[in-house]
Amino acid sequence: MAESALFDTFARAPLRFERGEGVWLVTESGERYLDFGAGVAVTSCGHANPHLVEALKSQAEKVWHLSNLYEIPEQERLARRLVDATFADKAFFTNSGAEALECAIKTARRYHYSKGHPEKFHIITFEGAFHGRTIATIAAGGQEKYMEGFGPKAEGFDQVPFGDLDALNAAINENTGALLIEPIQGEGGVRPVPKEFMRELRRICDEKGLLLILDEVQTGVGRTGKLFAHEWAGITPDIMAIAKGIGGGFPFGACLATAEAASGMKPGIHGTTYGGNPLAMACGNAVLDIVLADGFLENVRDVALVFRQGLAALKDRFPTVIEDIRGEGLLLGIKAKVPAGDLISGMRDQHMLAVMAGDNVVRILPPLVVTAEEAREGLRRIERAAEVLSAEQLKKSA
Numbered sequence: 412m413a414e415s416a417l418f419d420t421f422a423r424a425p426l427r428f429e430r431g432e433g434v435w436l437v438t439e440s441g442e443r444y445l446d447f448g449a450g451v452a453v454t455s456c457g458h459a460n461p462h463l464v465e466a467l468k469s470q471a472e473k474v475w476h477l478s479n480l481y482e483i484p485e486q487e488r489l490a491r492r493l494v495d496a497t498f499a500d501k502a503f504f505t506n507s508g509a510e511a512l513e514c515a516i517k518t519a520r521r522y523h524y525s526k527g528h529p530e531k532f533h534i535i536t537f538e539g540a541f542h543g544r545t546i547a548t549i550a551a552g553g554q555e556k557y558m559e560g561f562g563p564k565a566e567g568f569d570q571v572p573f574g575d576l577d578a579l580n581a582a583i584n585e586n587t588g589a590l591l592i593e594p595i596q597g598e599g600g601v602r603p604v605p606k607e608f609m610r611e612l613r614r615i616c617d618e619k620g621l622l623l624i625l626d627e628v629q630t631g632v633g634r635t636g637k638l639f640a641h642e643w644a645g646i647t648p649d650i651m652a653i654a655k656g657i658g659g660g661f662p663f664g665a666c667l668a669t670a671e672a673a674s675g676m677k678p679g680i681h682g683t684t685y686g687g688n689p690l691a692m693a694c695g696n697a698v699l700d701i702v703l704a705d706g707f708l709e710n711v712r713d714v715a716l717v718f719r720q721g722l723a724a725l726k727d728r729f730p731t732v733i734e735d736i737r738g739e740g741l742l743l744g745i746k747a748k749v750p751a752g753d754l755i756s757g758m759r760d761q762h763m764l765a766v767m768a769g770d771n772v773v774r775i776l777p778p779l780v781v782t783a784e785e786a787r788e789g790l791r792r793i794e795r796a797a798e799v800l801s802a803e804q805l806k807k808s809a
């Protein structure tokens with residue numbers, strides 16, 4: 412094959428999908444794959460969901476793009492629905508998760524600036540974090556592998572070890588303005604932040620006048636069985652970045668904030684050409700129609716339980732392949748004993764898709780519309796992959 416005309420930034424699997432239906436993807440040659448990666452937690456309502464298709468089509472026939480020079484009723488409606496369903500009073504729409512984080516960072520900095528504290532631009536983040544690929548968000552994530560070769564690290568991000576309260580308290584100083592954390596580290600290996608720790612973060616922020624920023628780009632919009640993962644801890648943030656699941660496959664994100672936290676964001680100081688575009692908003696509203704419907708999140712929790720119990724049983728049966736099961740709702744991680752890449756390709760041999768994460772973890776993120784029967788189908792495929800891997804181990808040790 413001729414060399415690709417694309418940047419060499421992705422090591423792609425040699426799979427070409429032509430279409431999708433619900434939790435299934437179908438290749439050009441008609442092979443069906445169970446898609447429990449969901450485009451990395453994006454296709455929350457499944458592929459080709461009729462309600463989303465209809466929403467996108469009917470908007471496409473009316474108007475695609477306007478810019479934020481004019482009022483966009485669907486944007487106003489989506490903001491209102493997000494605000495009504497959360498802690499937030501205000502929303503700003505973006506095109507991606509990283510941009511939602513950029514907005515969150517700018518909002519926090521402007522807040523302190525407008526209160527006469529421009530020096531409070533430092534944000535504390537946690538080791539293993541992932542917040543995106545822009546110059547600011549790689550600095551926030553703090554992972555050397557993403558920063559190397561991209562010039563000086565953007566200023567104002569101080570990182571402490573995951574879960575280390577003493578280190579956190581020691582890192583807070585007169586320049587600190589906010590804490591930024593994912594309720595469950597996704598890319599970092601499906602590592603949940605203990606609820607008690609989340610509550611402690613809220614308490615510290617209240618006590619010291621800091622803003623709590625949550626990155627719910629991966630954990631949000633029903634993924635963990637609550638609309639947002641922080642609800643499990645019974646706390647609310649001041650600012651929150653979302654994306655991925657909210658678009659159901661249409662790329663967009665949002666920064667949500669309380670009126671107080673957003674009070675520094677005045678006309679003209681932040682903007683976007685595409686953010687809040689009518690096509691994106693039509694999709695976002697259609698996703699919310701589904702996710703906010705009665706019983707939907709309850710069903711996510713029920714199916715997640717089936718999945719999790721099945722995975723726990725597999726862990727007991729294949730202790731040399733599976734070390735641990737972690738996560739919440741339908742953001743599940745299999746910490747592998749074998750290289751996680753081997754388990755992923757073993758699952759792919761069984762026509763099932765999942766996603767790599769840090770810490771040698773296989774991420775399982777099915778569409779939220781997955782049924783218990785489809786979850787059991789996924790478990791059977793993971794079981795067969797584990798059987799093959801453990802048989803190979805026996806052969807090697809014989």
Ligand SMILES: *Cc1c(COP(=O)(O)O)cnc(C)c1O
Pocket residue numbers: 506507508509510512541542543544593597598626627628629630654655
């Ligand atoms: C995916 C992700 C991002 C970045 O989102 P993009 O849309 O790729 O820019 C940021 N934070 C978390 C937690 C994510 O999972």
